[in-house]
Amino acid sequence: MTTASTDDIDLGAVWRSLRRAMPKLILLSLVTGGATYALLSQFPPRYTSEAQIQVVAPKGENDRSIDSVASRLDKEAINTHLRSLLSPDLALQIIAQEKLDQNPEFNSALQPPSKLDRIMSAFEIGRRAEESEQDRVLKAFFKRLEVYSPKESRVIAISFTSADPKLAADVANRIAETYRTLLATRALNENDEVQNAMQPKIDKLVKEVAGAEAEVEHFRAQANIFKGGPNNTGLNQQQLGDINSELTKAQGARSEADARAQSVREMVRAGNAEALPDVQRSPLIQNLVQQRVRVERQLSELSATLLPAHPRMRQLRADLEGLQRQIKSEVGKIVEGIEKSASIAASREASVRQSLETAKKQVIGTGDSEVQLRQLEAVAKSKRAELERLQARFEANRMSADSRAVPVEAQIVSMARPTSVPSFPKPLPYAFLVGMAAFLFGIAIVVTKALFTAARTPAADRPAVGRGAVAANTPTAQVFARDASRVHVVTSVSDLAIHLAAHPQDIGGFRALMTGASEPIDAGGEAIDLVKAMADAGADVILIDWSPEGAGIAERMGIDPRAGLNELLQGTATFEDVVTRIPASGAHFIPAGTAVLDRDALLDPDQLNLTLDALDTAYDQIVVVARHDVARALFEAILGRFDAGIIVSEPRRRSFAPDQAGSFLGFEVADIELFRLERSKSNQLARERLARVGGRGGIEARAS
Incomplete structure (x- = not known):
């Protein structure tokens, strides 16, 4: 999109309007500048003095202290010091030290009301009476005080303005000295409110924890409920666990013995008693078996030459029968031993089971006492946890307070000095600025008015400036x-x-x-x-x-x-x-x-x-x-x-x-x-x- 051609605006007419108005604009500029100069000349002069301080780590501190202070001197920390310098408490100290409440410049009640005050009182009756002397002096004090920190700097400037140049310098220096003293003693007198609030709670909990744990031990002794072992469990529970483990072992042994006895019975019934593992492991039976084998071999050898009625044959058969009886007797003893082992295992299991039932009755009998004991232990445990938590917070806060307790000090970079050049009013510069502003504002009004006038002029009333333009002498009364x-x-x-x-x-x-x-x-x-x-x-x-x-x-x-x-x-x-x-x-x-x-x-x-x-x-x-x-x-x-x-x-x-x-x-x-x-x-x-x-x-x- 393009704008209309500049030929559509009569710049010559705008310039002629501006040139016609130029004398009036110059006169307006001179009048407004002169009025401003005359008005500002009526104000009494005020002088401004400035003192500068810098918050730094004190000399002689260790590296940790310097690093801690440096980390606290960021932009937010500087702003904190600025707000502290503007605190009403500090202002009241300076007012009292310099006796500013007795100075008519700061206490308007000590000076006769001006014409403006009389006019204001006509519309706001009793306003001065409603404002206390302290508020009045503080308002005047802060109106003349300026505290700022230049950009990219840790220097804090304290500027004060007064009709008395010496008073302006004295107040600025007094603020710097007072704040320096206050900052030097603040770390020594700092008392952490959190620490003070937690210490009574910790002392109370120490007593409560000791009482709760003592009550637990007293009740355990009274109820005969003791604890021991690596897991610190009750003796009844330990005994019950041990008996239960013993019962499991007895049941396993009895099952194993029953299985052996059943196997022995079946092999005896089948005539294979000598094949039993226990029989084969017996040295006596093995010796008897060897003797029997030797007698049977002799009997077999002699049967070829001797008749059955031969005395030697009868002797060998008698020896063989004796060996068999002896082997059978020994096998019977082993079988009887296995049967007895199974019986003993069953008796052991029954005894352990009876002991388990007795232990269960003891545990059931002490159930109520166990519940009460667990409740007492839970109370003692919660109090102990709360005590440990508070002690951890107390220690952490103490360490943090120790790091914050590193002192900082305010060094006075430059003292304020009385000046002979007033900071306000400055009639000549202000008169020039106001006059120039009036001149430029007048030019803007004249040019705007000329442009609006040119815009409202029909195209037929202006000279032709291009192809298709309407001639100036074209009749337009009857267009349609x-x-x-x-x-x-x-x-x-x-x-x-x-x-x-x-x-x-x-x-x-x-x-x-x-x-x-x-x-x-x-x-x-x-x-x-x-x-x-x-x-x-x-x-x-x-x-x-x-x-x-x-x-x-x-x-x-x-x-x-x-x-x-x-x-x-x-x-x-x-x-x-x-x-x-x-x-x-x-x-x-x-x-x-x-x-x-x-x-x-x-x-x-x-x-x-x-x-x-x-x-x-x-x-x-x-x-x-x-x-x-x-x-x-x-x-x-x-x-x-x-x-x-x-x-x-x-x-x-x-x-x-x-x-x-x-x-x-x-x-x-x-x-x-x-x-x-x-x-x-x-x-x-x-x-x-x-x-x-x-x-x-x-x-x-x-x-x-």
Whole structure:
């Protein structure tokens, strides 16, 4: 978007207005400056003195102390010292030391009321009586005190202002000395409130914990409930656990013994008692078995030579029977031993189970006592935990307090000294500034008034400055001839431009659709002249060539082929790509662009309205020019969202039908201004001659 041309503003008129007003502005500047000088000269002089201090770590401290102090001298710490220097308690000490409450400069009750005070008291009766002397002196003290720290510095400046230069220096130095003393003793006298609050709680809890633990031990002894072992469990529980473990072992031993006895019985019944592992492990049985084997071998050898009745044979058979009886006896003993082991294991299990039942009864008998003991132990444990937590907090806070207790001191960088140059008032500089401000303010008023006057002057009342401009001597009293059909009939582009440009600039985006009365009539030439005249009249205007077939008006204006509205609507170009300036004019132009085969693709109402809405925010006037048929399709697609409709027609003949009321391009419309721009007869004859001689170069005769 571009602004109107500077030629539309009569800078000469603005300069002449400023030059005429210059004597008055100089006089105004001198008067205001002189008044300011006279007014400030009436005020009594005040003097300002400044002392500077710096908060640092004291010399001789160890590295840890210096690091602790340095970490506390950040921006927030400096601000804390600034607030401390402005505390009322410190101010009251200085007031008492310097006896400022007895000074009329700080205690207005000691001086006679001025004229201003008498006027104020007339409207606010009793105000001075309601304000205490302390508040009055403090207010005056802080009004004259300024404490600040320069940027990127740890130096604190203390500035004080007074009518007495010596008093100003004394008060500034007194503040610095008092704060230095206060800061030096603060670390020595610092008493941590948190520590003091926790110490009684810790002492009380120590007694409570000792009492609770003593009560636990007393109840345990009284209830005969003792604890021991690595897990510090009760003896009954330990005994019950031990017996339960012993029972498990006894059950395992009994099961094993029963299994052995059952196996032995089955092998004895089967006659395989000698195959028992215990039998085979017996040395005696193994010896008897060897003897039996030897006797059986001798018996077998002698049976071949001796008869069964032979004494030797009878002797060997008797020995063999004795060995077998002895082996059977020994095997029986082993089997009996296994049976006894199983019986002993069963008896052991029964004994352990009985002991377990006895222990259970003991545990059940002490159940209530155990519950009470656990409650007492829980109370003692919670008190012990609370005591340990407080002791940990106390220790942590003590360590933190020790780190904070590193003292800091305020070193006086420079003392305040009385000065002979008043800090207020300074009549000459202030008078110059006020006079210059009045002079510049007056210039602004004069220039603004001249610009508004030039803006309200119609274009017809100013000299012509370009093509399409309205001549100064053009009659404008009768611009339009309005018939009964509510259609404005105009005979020149200049008159039409004056009417369209007269719309208020703050409404923005005044849309006009311009087309011919019929398809053969091309309104492009009139549209070009119209936007040029509107631009010369001061309107911020853009011309849009609506031509889906690409046969637009860019060529006749001497604009090279480029992307245009068709590409913009298809999304292949942006506003920056398509907007250009009409040669020799301040108006902007969007050409038609490349031809589009599918015309309906461009008639998307949402896309069309979005594009026109964007232009509404950038331009005051929007003129869309198109041939009759495509203009009708566009008007129908966006539901007639135009503010004005312009029909370009040939000169009327007597048989020409009058304009239909409220009709535009065959549609009934409302709230749209309708115009008919009639070409003159001489213009029409010129067109016909050019057509006959082949003057088809896009040259359009413009309305004069």
